[in-house]
Amino acid sequence: MYANAVIVGAIVDVTLTAGEGLLQSVEWDTMGFDKGGYAVSAVVDHVSEETNIDDNTRIDGGVIVTIVGDVDGEGEVDVSDLYIMGSAYQSDPMGSSWNPNCDFDNSNSVDASDLSDLNENYGEVGA
Secondary structure, eight states: OEETTEEOOOOOOOOOOTTOOOOOOOOOOOTTSOSEEEEEEEEOOOOTTOOOOTTSEEEEEEEEEOOTTOTTOSSBOOHHHHHHHHHHTTOOTTSTTOOGGGOTTOSSSOOHHHHHHHHHHTTOBOO
């Protein structure tokens, strides 16, 4: 997996039969990356006897690296982030109000721990 042109994850030793697909997740540790937007893409190497290599690259959306608490990705932790978190508070991935951007600790629950993280950075502006 790539973030812009930087490799941020890899999946190796996968074997698929003709017509078979695979959905994989890759965790990306953004520590050390500059704050800002990154295009996310994945590339599958060409394999022997493959006739269609046009579909071996997938570019899908992007990621914004920002400070903890900046739910809306606009570069600062402010009242708009608190408002969004209030709408998602006490939700989980099965709930209609779930917002994964509010689950800062990746616990699959928007809870007091996440609110505390937002509070800790309230008023901060990203570089």
